Every structure is written in C-alpha cells, then in structure tokens.
Amino acid sequence: MTDDWLDIGALTDIPARGGRVVKTPRGCLAVFRAADDTVFALDDRCPHKGGPLSDGIVHGHNVTCPLHSLVISLETGAAANPEEGRVRTHQVRVAEGRVLLDPAALRS
Amino acid sequence: MTEKLVVIGAGMASGRALEHLFETDPGAYEVTLFNGEPRGNYNRLMLSPVLSGEKSYEEIVTHDDAWYAENRVTTRFGEAVTKIDRERKVVVSKGGETPYDKLLIATGSYPFILPLPGKDLDGVIAFRDIDDVGRMLGAAELPEAKAVVIGGGLLGLEAAAGLRLRGMEVTVLHVMGHLMERQLDPSAGYLLAKDLERRGIRVHCKAQTKAILGQNRVEGVLLEDGTVYEADIVVMAVGIRPETRLARDAGIEIERGITVDDAMRTSDPDILAIGECVEHRGMLYGLVAPLYDQAKVVARTLLADEAVFLPVELSTKLKVTGCDLFSAGDFSEGPDREEIVFRDAARGVYKRLVLKDNTIIGAVMYGDTADGSWFLSKIKAKEDIAAERDTLIFGPAYAGGAALDPMAAVAALPDEAEICGCNGVCKGKIVQAITGSGLSTLEEVRSATKASSSCGQCTGLVEQVLASTLGDGFQLPTAKPVCKCTDFTHEDVRRLIKAGELKSMPAVWQELGWKTSCGCHVCRPALNFYLLADWPDDYVDDAQSRFINERAHANIQKDGTFSVMPRMWGGVTTAAELRAIADAADKFDVPMVKVTGGQRIDLLGVKKEDLPEMWADLNAAGMVSGHAYTKGLRTVKTCVGTDFCRFGTQDSTGLGIRLEKRLWGSWTPHKVKMAVSGCPRNCAEATCKDVGIVCTDAGFNIGVGGAAGLDLKQTEVIHTARTEEEAMDVTVAFVQLYRENAKYLDRPYRWIEKVGLDWVKSLVVDDLQSRMALVARFDHSQSIYQKDPWAERVEGEKRREFEPLADLRLKAAE
CATH class of the missing domain: 3.30.390.30 (FAD/NAD-linked reductase, C-terminal dimerisation domain)
Structure with missing residues (x-):
C-alpha cells in the first residue's frame, strides 16, 4: 500500500481563497483552496522568478504571484497570456473534510 | 373486450396518465382509482399558494367528481390498498378484492423525518398534502404564532413564505452554507436569503438541529450550538423518499424506488409504475416535468404503443411570489x-x-x-x-444584437441615492434638473444642481445619469475601469459604496454588476480598503483580499523571505531596544541589518515561519510592528528640535512621536509618510512628504502632497497652526479625507491633483465643523483598527498563515 494518498490536513486548515505550504523532500508545494472549496496543489515556485505562489492572492481558479503578479492557473499550472511558463501541478482531493495528496507529488 | 386497469394513487402523475389514456382511446380500459387521501387529484404544486391564501383548495382541484364520472372511473378515495396479489391479479383493500388486468402503481413519496428527539411531538408537520396545509393554518391562527421550518430547500422555503404571509413569525433552519444548495450557487443563495429576510423570514444556515423541544406538543427547536428558537409548529421539509412498501411486499424489484424500464414497466410486465415512487436508470424524479413525460409514456404502453422515457435535463423554479x-x-x-x-x-x-x-x-x-x-x-x-x-x-x-447598456447600474439606482457627496445631491434631483430644465451637458448640471462641482470625483456618475436620462442624446466619455471585472472607475465604485450603503464584497459585486463571480487580485484589495474605510463598524477585513505583505505583516523580498521592521516612534530608540534587535538578528541568522530612510532599523531576509517567534521577542522588548509594508502610516521622521538643537523652535521630536502614536495602524489608500522639522532648515526633509510640518517661532506650517519617489514634488502649505493640538487635528483630518475619497493606490499628491487643493483646504482647514467631524471619524476607525498585528499573530489562529500545512520531508524514506 505504498501508493496510499497522503492526508495533509483538514480542508478548514486552509483559508477559503488562500494557500498553505506543504514541505516535501523535493521542495515546497503550495496547496490552495478556492472560494468554491476546490483544492489544488502546485509546486510553490513561480515559473518567472521563483516567487512563493502560496503567498499569492487566489481568485477564481487562479493565483497571482506576489513578486511580479503573474497569474497562474491552479488547474493547469500555466501562466495566463501573454506570459509564458508553467508550474508543475499535483493530484489532490478532499474526502470527508480531509485534504489528500497523491504520493507521486513527492517523487521527481 | 375492455380490460381492467387498477390505479393506486391519485396524484399528479397518474392523473396526467389517465388524461392521455382517455384522450387516445376512451374505451380501452375500465378504470378503478384508489387513493389513500379521501379526495381525488389536485395540483400539489399549488399547495403553497393555498397555504399563503393566494388560492383556495377548490381552485387547485384538477379532476372533480364530474370528470371521474364522465370518464367512467370508479373512485375508491380514502381507501388505501394494503396488498397486491400478483398470482391472482387482485389488489386488496378494506372494501375487499379488486381484480386487474393491468396495474399502475403511483404511490408517490413520503416525507423524510429527521430522527431527532421530539420528532413525534404534536405540532411536527410535514408539507405533503392538503391535510398538512390544514394543520399549519390551524397553528397560524394562534396569536403571535411562531413556526420553525427545518430544511431550506424548495419545499421548506415555500412553506416558510406561506406561513409568513399568514402572519406567523418564521425561522428557516438549513444545514448547508446557503439556501437551496442543490439548485443554487452561493451568489444566488445570498440574493434569495436577502429577499426572504426582507419579507421578515429569519434564515439560519449551517444550522445543526439537535432536538425538537416540548412536553406534549412542540415548544421549540434546539441547535447544536445551543441556540433555541421558540415554535408552535415545526415543519419538517428535509426531503422525500419513494413510497415503495406495497411493491416491495409484492416482490416487485426495488432499488431506491420501484425499478422501471424505458416503457415504465416494473419487473412484472402487467404492473407499471410512474411518479416519485419509481427509479429509472438509477434516477429518481421529484419535479413535475419528467413525471408528466412518464405519464405520457405509460399511457402509450398501456395502449400497446411503443414509447420510451428518456432522462431529461431538470429545471427548478421556486413558487414564492417575488423570489x-x-x-x-x-x-x-x-x-x-x-x-x-x-x-x-x-x-x-x-x-x-x-x-x-x-x-x-x-x-x-x-x-x-x-x-x-x-x-x-x-x-x-x-x-x-x-x-x-x-x-x-x-x-x-x-441574440445576435447589441449588448446591454453596461451603465444599467446607474439607471437602476433609486432617486434617493446620493450621487454627489460634497453637496448632498441625489439622483432624483439631477434627473429632475435634466428633464425639467432641458439640460444636456455636465456644466449645465453642475451649475443647476452643484453636483460634481466640488471635488469632482462623482463626475463620471453624473455623466452616467445624464446618459441614462437623455439616452442617445449624450455621449459618455470613456474612463478607465478598476479592472476587467467591472466597467466602473475607482471613483464611481467608492461613490456607489457610500450611496448604496454596500457593506460587503458580495454586496458590491452584486449591486454594481461585477462580471466575475468573486473579483480578482486587482479589485479585491481595493474593495477591501474602501469597505473598511467607509464602514469600520460593519465590514469584516478580508485577509485573503490583501497582498501578502499586509496579510503576513512583513515585506516580501525577491527570494520569498521577509523583512522585519519594528516601530521606532519619531526615530527615537533606546539601548534596550537596540539590544533586542541585535539579539533577534543573531537568533534568526538575519543576513542584513539596515538603517532605513525612515529613521528605523530593518532586519532583512527572515524566513516566513520564523516571523511569529521573532515578533514575540520584539514584542517582549516593548516594540510593535512598524507597518513598513502597508498602505497605511509608515513613519513620522523628525529632527531633534528644541530638546538639543540650538536652532530648534518647537518640540519637533515630541510632535512627531505624538502624531505617530495617533496615526499608526490606520489603513490608507496608499502609504503615508510624514515628517516634522523643528526649523526652516528642515533637517527632517518634511517638504517632500505626504504631510510635512515645518515649525517656526510663529507656529506649525502644515504642507501636504509632497513626493520623492517616481515623481518629485514639494508640499504645499495649507495652514499655519498656532498650537500643536491644531496641527494634529489638521493632519488627522487631512488623512481621513484622503482615506474617505482617494482612489486605491493614489498617493496624496495624485489625489490632490484630481480634487484640487482648494477643495481639500475648504474641508480640512476653513470649515472647522468639517475638520472636527473628519477627526471624529478617524478616531472612531482607530478604535477598531489600531492594534499591533504582531501580537495578534504570535498567538491564535492567525499564526497558521506562517506554518506549513504539513511536513512530508521524511515521508519519502518510509
């Protein structure tokens, strides 16, 4: 059962329209909770200059990087036009109020 | 030869099926219709108008005695079928056995009753048939009768609205976060709750009901959080379940409902079923449209015609007048x-x-x-x-035509809405001037009504009133909107927040027609500021609508670390404070310690998760946040003044400290920097600050609107105050006027360029009453917002912003 999803906390531990950091052996992940309670996980590094996306403002299914305001899609990890770049996304889901992360996120 | 058809249940589905049957082939069957209720088919959708008094029972009867007689239907009303004998093809009721060739089961559904303590008390009522309505109406006649409706879905809300119209005090308890969550999203749920509350219905969402209270009959409802609502009746409207008992006892195949094929046949080919009691391809249907489709199909199946029921897209409407x-x-x-x-x-x-x-x-x-x-x-x-x-x-x-007028929001404003705050001019007065005196330009409206003749910030709105009144006769100039979420400018939004008394973000989004469902990173920080500045008592600050610096109360650096800067009142510090700063720098491996241009010390390169602990150390040494990261008061720079300087004319250091203590912690449209110099040599460089005071023997020269950033600009003196008190009041009033009127991210000098220095002076200096009112509003806001954000975050829930949600670094090794 090495591939069990990892329980990383309660949904309510993440503020709605906010993000939290999850530390992993391959760097930090940003886990977001949108206004509609959809949860997303992305590498916590903006493709532009490495800004911590977990500190950004969440709007709809997007986050705005705090350093230079790139808008990143939480669904695809892609920067919105006209910017370029993409950040890696990870599978994450909510079951019975707990946020579960795909263990593949820990592997590079 | 005529076959015998027995129908169990005289509801809307079987009623419609019979209509189709008689229309197509009136002689095909000899029909016997059983109904548990002592009456025939009536329109159950119209129960709520009967409850509210908008209709009578007679008006909602679908099939009367004459109709049954005309179609030769043998009616057995008030007689429940107790058994189906499939072997002998008879149904059993208290009147004996009735044989059938074909049997149609249309037993409908029964209301689900939450298994709560007290559920069996007298006064707990479902909302299912006309007898339930009768029971509710009986209770409504009591003086000051109170009803609690459990369930904020379609049925519950219709019951609530009807009872309210009958004069009862009504509370709706709903377990989810917004009403009708299966049909509505949160925005529509907000509007619905607002409409219901306007009708006097109390709406309590996220309500976990714990028990129904009462001795012999209902007296109240207790929630998990301890809230108690008094009640003479409790209407349970939490859902329905298919009524399948007869079919189950007869050994017919059941899942959640009686399973039927596309022709509405059950597992027994001579027995058909329709309505809320059936399950088709895994789906249950409770709305009338698909049930009518089923009725059409079952009629054709009975006549040996090919017909297929297909799952359909459902739509919902709520039958509450005005919602x-x-x-x-x-x-x-x-x-x-x-x-x-x-x-x-x-x-x-x-x-x-x-x-x-x-x-x-x-x-x-x-x-x-x-x-x-x-x-x-x-x-x-x-x-x-x-x-x-x-x-x-x-x-x-x-479709294919022009888009709607984006300025509909202004057209929809009521006549009393205040358009010009300076001169107190409401929309009705402007419209009246335009139509009454045949005005067609902004200048004419200005001279006739004074609207937008002072600070000019409502110019855009006045133009929109002109446009909406004159139609094509007025060409709107184009202004820059806040962001892609709206067509309004910042100035328009500020004005409309005040005029419409909009006190929450959903209210702004809705009333001003936001084009996105919940804003973006551009508009949300601006709205958050406007709302907290205008409604300090009502609005709740939204951390998630703030830039990280203001959320984490530290300044983010290029590598994602933060800087920490304690306040140094007026640039004055002590050996003990310096020691605490040095200790913090050592303890947290601070890579750079720097003296800033604002006369304080910056600790740069601190890790986010170390912030609360470092703040706790600095708090312990008596220091608070310097707000070096906010759109708010930064520093008040001072020179040493009369205390030590041989040229000093006043206590500039003391005045600087007093100003900083009065103004710290206030939120402003952009950052605010101040300075106080003790003599015209101006060592504190006060003449390029947002507010700069230069002392002379005669008093305090107060200059405003300086800049030394992207633009370089000298302050302009608006007043020479005779006393320190007066200098403080003028400064505070100026800051409050700026807070109340400026566009988010306009520094004071930019704002003054737009509104004019004369207008500012008239309200801050010349009109003493206005000055003191501004001061009072500022002080009131400070009573709510002036608190050290560090101390708040060292302990409590706000600390979690700084901690990782989880640490999985060791997980990979497992």
Whole structure:
C-alpha cells in the first residue's frame, strides 16, 4: 500500500481563497483552496522568478504571484497570456473534510 | 373486450396518465382509482399558494367528481390498498378484492423525518398534502404564532413564505452554507436569503438541529450550538423518499424506488409504475416535468404503443411570489468549464451560465428568470453557442444584437441615492434638473444642481445619469475601469459604496454588476480598503483580499523571505531596544541589518515561519510592528528640535512621536509618510512628504502632497497652526479625507491633483465643523483598527498563515 494518498490536513486548515505550504523532500508545494472549496496543489515556485505562489492572492481558479503578479492557473499550472511558463501541478482531493495528496507529488 | 386497469394513487402523475389514456382511446380500459387521501387529484404544486391564501383548495382541484364520472372511473378515495396479489391479479383493500388486468402503481413519496428527539411531538408537520396545509393554518391562527421550518430547500422555503404571509413569525433552519444548495450557487443563495429576510423570514444556515423541544406538543427547536428558537409548529421539509412498501411486499424489484424500464414497466410486465415512487436508470424524479413525460409514456404502453422515457435535463423554479429563481443542469465549477456571469445592479439580478466545449451545461438565474426556458432548450439540445457567446447571457431578446447598456447600474439606482457627496445631491434631483430644465451637458448640471462641482470625483456618475436620462442624446466619455471585472472607475465604485450603503464584497459585486463571480487580485484589495474605510463598524477585513505583505505583516523580498521592521516612534530608540534587535538578528541568522530612510532599523531576509517567534521577542522588548509594508502610516521622521538643537523652535521630536502614536495602524489608500522639522532648515526633509510640518517661532506650517519617489514634488502649505493640538487635528483630518475619497493606490499628491487643493483646504482647514467631524471619524476607525498585528499573530489562529500545512520531508524514506 505504498501508493496510499497522503492526508495533509483538514480542508478548514486552509483559508477559503488562500494557500498553505506543504514541505516535501523535493521542495515546497503550495496547496490552495478556492472560494468554491476546490483544492489544488502546485509546486510553490513561480515559473518567472521563483516567487512563493502560496503567498499569492487566489481568485477564481487562479493565483497571482506576489513578486511580479503573474497569474497562474491552479488547474493547469500555466501562466495566463501573454506570459509564458508553467508550474508543475499535483493530484489532490478532499474526502470527508480531509485534504489528500497523491504520493507521486513527492517523487521527481 | 375492455380490460381492467387498477390505479393506486391519485396524484399528479397518474392523473396526467389517465388524461392521455382517455384522450387516445376512451374505451380501452375500465378504470378503478384508489387513493389513500379521501379526495381525488389536485395540483400539489399549488399547495403553497393555498397555504399563503393566494388560492383556495377548490381552485387547485384538477379532476372533480364530474370528470371521474364522465370518464367512467370508479373512485375508491380514502381507501388505501394494503396488498397486491400478483398470482391472482387482485389488489386488496378494506372494501375487499379488486381484480386487474393491468396495474399502475403511483404511490408517490413520503416525507423524510429527521430522527431527532421530539420528532413525534404534536405540532411536527410535514408539507405533503392538503391535510398538512390544514394543520399549519390551524397553528397560524394562534396569536403571535411562531413556526420553525427545518430544511431550506424548495419545499421548506415555500412553506416558510406561506406561513409568513399568514402572519406567523418564521425561522428557516438549513444545514448547508446557503439556501437551496442543490439548485443554487452561493451568489444566488445570498440574493434569495436577502429577499426572504426582507419579507421578515429569519434564515439560519449551517444550522445543526439537535432536538425538537416540548412536553406534549412542540415548544421549540434546539441547535447544536445551543441556540433555541421558540415554535408552535415545526415543519419538517428535509426531503422525500419513494413510497415503495406495497411493491416491495409484492416482490416487485426495488432499488431506491420501484425499478422501471424505458416503457415504465416494473419487473412484472402487467404492473407499471410512474411518479416519485419509481427509479429509472438509477434516477429518481421529484419535479413535475419528467413525471408528466412518464405519464405520457405509460399511457402509450398501456395502449400497446411503443414509447420510451428518456432522462431529461431538470429545471427548478421556486413558487414564492417575488423570489424569481431558476436553475437547470450542472452548474458546479470544474477544470474544463467556463462561466459567463451577469449581474444587474439594484434590480437584484444574477445570471450565471456554465459552459463546456462551447455548449451550455448549466444555468442559475435569480431576479429575472424570463429567459430560463430559452437556456434550458439550449442545454437540452447541446447547442453550439460559440457564435453567439458575446450576447448569450442577455437572452433571446439580444441574440445576435447589441449588448446591454453596461451603465444599467446607474439607471437602476433609486432617486434617493446620493450621487454627489460634497453637496448632498441625489439622483432624483439631477434627473429632475435634466428633464425639467432641458439640460444636456455636465456644466449645465453642475451649475443647476452643484453636483460634481466640488471635488469632482462623482463626475463620471453624473455623466452616467445624464446618459441614462437623455439616452442617445449624450455621449459618455470613456474612463478607465478598476479592472476587467467591472466597467466602473475607482471613483464611481467608492461613490456607489457610500450611496448604496454596500457593506460587503458580495454586496458590491452584486449591486454594481461585477462580471466575475468573486473579483480578482486587482479589485479585491481595493474593495477591501474602501469597505473598511467607509464602514469600520460593519465590514469584516478580508485577509485573503490583501497582498501578502499586509496579510503576513512583513515585506516580501525577491527570494520569498521577509523583512522585519519594528516601530521606532519619531526615530527615537533606546539601548534596550537596540539590544533586542541585535539579539533577534543573531537568533534568526538575519543576513542584513539596515538603517532605513525612515529613521528605523530593518532586519532583512527572515524566513516566513520564523516571523511569529521573532515578533514575540520584539514584542517582549516593548516594540510593535512598524507597518513598513502597508498602505497605511509608515513613519513620522523628525529632527531633534528644541530638546538639543540650538536652532530648534518647537518640540519637533515630541510632535512627531505624538502624531505617530495617533496615526499608526490606520489603513490608507496608499502609504503615508510624514515628517516634522523643528526649523526652516528642515533637517527632517518634511517638504517632500505626504504631510510635512515645518515649525517656526510663529507656529506649525502644515504642507501636504509632497513626493520623492517616481515623481518629485514639494508640499504645499495649507495652514499655519498656532498650537500643536491644531496641527494634529489638521493632519488627522487631512488623512481621513484622503482615506474617505482617494482612489486605491493614489498617493496624496495624485489625489490632490484630481480634487484640487482648494477643495481639500475648504474641508480640512476653513470649515472647522468639517475638520472636527473628519477627526471624529478617524478616531472612531482607530478604535477598531489600531492594534499591533504582531501580537495578534504570535498567538491564535492567525499564526497558521506562517506554518506549513504539513511536513512530508521524511515521508519519502518510509
């Protein structure tokens, strides 16, 4: 059962329209909770200059990087036009109020 | 030869089936109709108008005695079927056995009753049939009668509205976060709750009911959080369950409902079933449209015609007069979905379409549901809407035509709405001037009404009133909107927040017609500031609408670390404070310690998770946040003044410290920097600050609107104060006027360029009453907002912003 999803906390531990950091052996992940309670996980590094996306403002299914305001899609990890770049996304889901992360996120 | 058809249940589905049957072949069957209720078919959808008194029972009867007689239906009303004997093809009731060739089961559903303590008390009522309505009306006649409705779905809300119209005090308890969550999204749910509350119905969402209280009959309802609502009746409207007992006892196949095939046949080919008691391809249906489709199919099956029932897209309407809502299809968000949102101003209209691959898959509408069926037909047809996407949301009237007037919000404002705050001019007065005196330009309106003749910030709105009154006769100049979420400028939004008394972000989004469902990173920080500045008592600051610096109370650096800067009042510190700063720098490995231009010390390169502990150390040494990261007061720079300087004329250091203690912690449209110099040599460089005071023997020269950043600008003196008190008041009044009126991210000098220094002077200096009112409003706001954010975050829930949600670094090794 090495591939069990990892329980990383309660949904309510993440503020709605906010993000939290999850530390992993391959760097930090940003886990977001949108206004509609959809949860997303992305590498916590903006493709532009490495800004911590977990500190950004969440709007709809997007986050705005705090350093230079790139808008990143939480669904695809892609920067919105006209910017370029993409950040890696990870599978994450909510079951019975707990946020579960795909263990593949820990592997590079 | 005529066959015998027995029908169990005289509800709306079987009633419609009989109509189809008699229309097509009146002689095909000899029909016997059983009904547990002592009456025939009536329109159950109209129970709520009967409850509210808008209709009588007689008006909602679908089939009267004459109809049954005409169609030779043997009616057995008030006689419940107790058994189906499939072997002998008879049904059993208290009147004996009745044989059938074909049997139609239409037993409907029964209300689900929550298994709560007290559920069996007298006064706990479901909302299912006309007898329930009778029981509720009996209770409504009591003086000051109170009702609690459990369940904020379709049925519960209709019951609540009806009882309220009968004069009862009504409370709706709903377990979910917003009303009708299966049909509505949160925005539409907000509007619905608002409409119901306006009718005097109390709405309590997230309500976990614990028990129904009472000795012999209902007295109240207790919630998990300890809240108690008094009640003479409790209406339980939490859902329905298919009534399948007869079928189950007869050994007919059951899942959640009686399973039927596409021709509405049960597992026994001579027994058919329709309505709320059946399950078709895994689906249960409780709305009338699909049940009528089933009725059509079952009639044809009975006549040995081929017919197929297909699952259909459902739509919902609430039958509460004045609450217009519509929902259809699937309206949840998803990665492959897009949305089109339309909100119309004070009319309280909200429309949202959910699109997938250029087809509409869901629609939610509130306030104006006229186009509902048009959208529903597009959902059903899976029509490609790419070509008409731009005008789709406006409905069939605009299909392919021009878009709606984006300035509808102004057109919808009531006549009493104040457009010009300076001169107290409301919309009605402007419209009257335009139509009464035939005005057609902004200048004419200004001279006739004084609207927008002072600070000029409402110019855009006055122009919009002109445009909406004159139609094509007035060409609107184009102004820069806040962001892509709205067509309004910052100035318009500020004015409308005040005029419309909008006190929350959803209220602004709805009433001003925001084009996105919940704003973006550009508009949300601005709205958060406008709302907290205008409504300090009502608005709750939204951390998630703040830039990280103001959320984490530290300044983010290029590598994602933060800087920490304690306040040094007036630039004065002590050896003990310096020691605490040095200790913190050592303890947290601070890579750089720097003296800033604002006379304090910056600790740069601190890790986010170390912030609370470092703040706790600095708090312990008596220091608070320097707010070096906020749109708010930064520093008050000072020179040493009369204390030590041989040229000093006043206590500039003391005045600087007193100003900083008065103003710290206040939020402003942009950062505010101040300085006080003790003599005209101006060592504190006060003449390039947002507010700079230069002392002379004669008093305090107060200059405003300086800049030394992207632009370089010298302050202009607005007043020479005789006393320190007066200098403080003028400074505070100036800051408050700026807080109340400026566009978010305009420094004071930019704002003054727009409104004019004379206008500022008139309110801050010349009009003493205005000055003191501004001071009072500032002090009131400070009573709520002046608190050290560090101390708040060292302990308590706000600390979690700084901690990782989880640490999985060791997980990979496992």
